[in-house]
Amino acid sequence: MTKTGAWRLGVALGAVAVTLSTPGLAIAEQADDHAGVQRALEGYRSHGGPGAAVHAGDVSQGWDLHVGPKVVNTNQFIGPNDAFRAASQTKTFTAAVVLQLVDEGKVALDAPIERYLPGVVAGNGYDGNRITVRQLLQQTSGINGAPSNAKANADGTYDLQELVRAGLAGNPPKSEPAWNYSNINYYIAGLLIEQATGMPARDAITARIIRPLGLNQTSFPAPGDKSLPGAYVHGYRGGTVGGVFLWLDTTFGEWGSGTAEPSFWSTAGGMVSTLSDLALFDQSLVQGKVVSAASLAEMRKTVPTSWPGTEHYGLGLWGHDLSCGGQAWGLLGDLSTGYSSATMATDDGRHAAIVTNTAVPNNDTPTRLDVLDAALCDKE
Structure with a gap:
């Protein structure tokens, strides 16, 4: 199926709500002082949607933009305090806790994972003696x-050990x-x-992290x-x-390869948050309120990737080269049950977070990073 901006009408197929609605609902008034960001957001929503929103600002003030609804066929728009599944933005929280353990002398970044989890990373060509904490x-x-063949518990939940076992057993390592x-x-x-x-x-x-930062x-x-x-x-x-555009509400269920079961995503993507909280977390991290300065520097030691706009990957952090100079740090999140998001912050206190309520490939332009770049550079 391909996306389009056609009319949308509500029907139901089995347990899944299929909706056709008016694209004009819940469109924000143009914010004249952030008009360039609003245009970028509207462009992004044209291949995302049905709604999208940005929460951004600097050390002195914050501001919000939105377009389209958070619930189809309503005038409800996505606000900075509305909850959604943060997906892979969870990874930054996970990495930060590991770096806290490094600060406490309980974990060494360049030690083999076998030292801490003997026998866990083994078989199918894997050797935990040759893989370090940093490399993970x-x-x-x-x-x-991915652990596509992981066995669920009787209640439909998943254990971390089983996700690791199934993932390693089902996928041999990359040759390089x-x-x-x-x-x-x-x-x-x-x-x-x-x-x-x-x-x-x-x-x-x-x-x-969550409680100490007041998230x-x-x-x-x-x-x-x-x-x-x-x-x-x-x-x-x-x-x-x-010729009819259909929305299927998959917030709580499964559709295709997606599941809303949090234990399946766990420390790789199981968290729930809001635009404002994610921005506060990223700000706190770059300001040295989460890990030590030495550990933050380790998190920012990056390797090249092939993903446009996020060519630098550190320890649970993307580094994004801003069009106005400098770098922003954060992570992207995608969940096939219906969310794409991203949050970035700079050392001088600028921050921006975005979410749209469907999963969007990152190569459709403007991308979410284009919107964040516009917000962090405050383009008119």
């Missing part, structure tokens, strides 16, 4: 693929361990956190908890069928 966080371990993005690296990082702290990784991230709209859901709090952003998948 930097996605240069050679670990490949250059940069290669795989959630399995961050499942293993979750096991490392559990071994070093003696608590579930979700509890460690909550106790070490009151952010949570790491328990296994089985697919709920979203408050006025949440609905997630959709969609396309054209016979």
Whole structure:
């Protein structure tokens, strides 16, 4: 199916809501002082949607823009405090906790993972003695693929150990361990956190980052908890069928390869947050409020990637070269049940976060990074 800006009408197919609605609903008034950002956001929403929003600012003030609805056929727009599934933005939280453990002397970045998780990274060509903690966080371990054959528990939840086992057993390593993005690296990082702290990784991230920073709209859901709090952003998948544009609400269910079960995404992508909280987290990280200056410097030691706009990957961080000079740091998140997001912050206090309520390929221009670049450079 291909996306289009045609009319949309509500119907139901089985348990999935299929909706056709008016694209003019919930469109923000033009913000004259951020007109360039608004244009970029509208361009991005044209291949995203049904809605999109930006939360941005600097040390002195913040501002918000939106276009389209967070719930189809309504005038509700996506606001900075509306919850959504943050997906891979979770990885920055996971990496930060590992770096805190490095600061505490409990983990060494360049030690083999076998030292901490004996026998876990083994078989099918893998050797935990040859893969370091740094390589896991930097996605240069050679670990490949996804745990598509992982066995769920009787209640439909997943254990981290099973996700790692299935991922390694089902995907031999890359022949050359250059940069290669795989959630399995961050499942293993979750096991490392559990071994070093003696608590579930979700509890460690909550106790070490979410609560101390006052991220009151952010949570790491328990296994089985697919709920979203408050006025949440609905997630959709969609396309054209016979000239009609259909939205399928997949916020809480499964559609194709997507699942909203948080334990399947776990320390690679299971968190729930908001634009404002994610911006606050990234600001706090670059300001040295989460890890030490030395550990932040390690997180910013990057390797090249092939992804446009995010050519630099560190330890749970993308580095983005701004069009106005300098760099911004953060991460992107995508979940096939209906969210694409990204958050970036600079050392001088500028920050920007974006979400749209469907999964969008990052090569459709303008991309979410184009919108964030416009916001961080405050282009008119």
